[in-house]
Amino acid sequence: MARGLALPGVCLALLLLAPSHLASAAAVEDGLLSNGDFETAPAGGFVKYASVSEGASSIPGWTINGTVELVAAGQHQGGMILIVPQGDHAIRLGNDAGIGQVVQVEKGSEYAITFSAARTCAQLESLNVSVLGGASQTVDLQTLYNIEGWDAYALAFQATDEQANLQFRNPGMEDDPTCGPILDNVAIKKLFTPDKPKDNVVINGDFEEGPWMFPNTSFGVLLPTNLDEQTSALPGWMIESNRAVRYVDSDEYTVPQGKRAIELLSGKEGIISQMVETTPQKEYSLTFTLGSAGDSCQPPMAIMAFAGDQAQNFHYSPMGNATSQAANVTFTARAERTRVAFYSVYYNTRSDDHSSLCGPVIDDVRVWGLNGAAGLKASVGMLLGIVSIVALVLF
Template sequence: MAGSFTRMKWVSIFVLLHLPHLAFTTLTEEDGLVPNGDFEQSPSNGFPSEAIVEQSGPTEIPNWKTNGTVELVESGQKQGALILIVPQGRHAVRLGNDAEISQDLTVEKGSIYSVTFSAARTCAQLESLNVSVPPASQTIDLQTLYNVQGWDPYAVAFNADADTMTLLFKNTGMEDDPTCGPIIDNIAIKKMFTPDRPKDNAVINGDFEEGPFMFKNTSLGVLLPTNLDEETSSLPGWTVESNRAMRYVDSDHYAVPEGKRAIELVSGKEGIISQMVETTPNKQYSLTFLLGHADDKCKQPLAVMAFAGDQAQNVHYTPNSNSTFQSSNLNFTAKAERTRIAFYSVYYNTRSDDMTSLCGPVIDDVRVWFSGSRRNGLRGLWVAILGLVWVLISSI
């Protein structure tokens, strides 16, 4: 009995020592490609050859329902002088005029799901793609290409109103050539959760660690288009207010100031990210954040405009040989119980190696806290944990 009790104590100590890690672990078993989300599964009669593509009739795509002119395209396939772009792998889907593709997914009712997908345009510059989980929908403007590869990953979020939801992609355009339309590939889904607000920070998800699904073999990040509903967001807690997108980046492919995720402001003044935080009127606060360079050959200067209530501050990134980021601060007095904080890039930046791919400053670790308070919540947590461990050890 004594031995069993001792083992239980050591198990408790192990759990306590790993508590900070366990508190931020998310279950991701269901995250990833939807069935045949990369369109690499062969139809029953094989992938169509160029000769068969010209024939009329619906295209069979395993796990997907189609309506209208839906075409399986192959990497390197040509349409006239145009080589069609397949984002990943060998195959993707092109949606012609008023065409759509859909799939029913089993989900958890009441949860928020983020859908990541890759998209490229073909014949027309003004192509767009409507992504929906009826009745909710969002139209993605494909006019702006954010990099020279000709395609971009995007993420949109939806609320699951039932145990199943229909994920639908539709080309609402009407081109002279009915086969013209956007190409989509790599469709993945992730169940979202909203992190708890830290005791010493009014900002939710200020470290940007919770966000949309990202493919490990894709170095383009994920674009977050306009989303004004803070309750249904691929970046919990945050909204994208502007016409252009933000880029969600990871530490595997970019320089991230802290943790594994951050936001790159790639759209100049047309790309605004914001959050409404809880404040106490007439109290003084500090907005702090880390500002950095993504190490993606982005041409300098880099600068952000930071807003907190009625205060604004232009902050320039100052290169430092010892670090790719710096700490920044904006003091303000709250005027209401909720205060808007926001960021955008002062400049329109591009990469120096191709002069075309859009880039910008990176922000991370955004905090709003009482001026003069000591941000020692994590240190206090560790002191409490170590104290409890010492009591347990002493009683063994």
């Protein structure tokens, strides 16, 4: 989430929330915010299929601005059933309506907010996520990435104070006031930027550091466009294009190594990149692992890898029973910072669900110099990795 993107209209709406109406802040821990799943009953209890809340204490743990409806699983609206991402309840934001919570944070630290969202009856619904006095970003809900009708997203912000006033707002003004995005499962996680490993200038190349992921969720977490690598839900990385990439873990997906990886979606519309420190005129090797997420993604699968002025296409074609393969691009640095980037060559969907987007997985991204002893050591390590994969396949 880029800093300094708060829009005047957003600021005006947020200023309507007087400090006395803010929910009391509590020490924040990684995981759900206070009543982040909206399963805590209001003072009057849950009203089946018809709970419209207005006022500072209508939804425990949250303050609201405008018409915010507490919806239930199975609730009908017109000829459709409203989507509740998880559990029995969620909230729907009416025209220009918002919901917020104040959380205790560590000033100067970076945090990722994970939340689930779905649209109702409007095609162009979106959700603005902001921190009062800081970052603001609008997530487009028009594209659905799976057939369930909802997706989990993650955005990041840097705390400018010891309290963060987190706000979710529906910026739309539909003719039908019952249309509006649905919000559920709001969680937070403090982010840490990993140190650069020895003989590798890529930060977080194994993707192990990232946003909160809910257990037993088979759709991963979408990382929408983010052009500020300094404040990213995936530390060190930027999402450059207008579509998201998917952050996946080994509990629900096939991950080449470790716990986390990135699944590339939507062809050229889902680009992940990083600017790495290099020495001009020095030769480097970009290596990474290319794999399948094990989610029935239809072939062919391939990625385009960029390193400086070099670009190379890699098709996913593992040997035997292997689920991943090693790849390498050699390049000569032209500047003190070099861009490495990846995107999926194809627009893939699942064979068992043609409405769900999928794609190849990348993991273990490394960039090392090929000159001198460090380069030799790195090259030997790469060779040993390839030998290990071949041995695993043969034996």
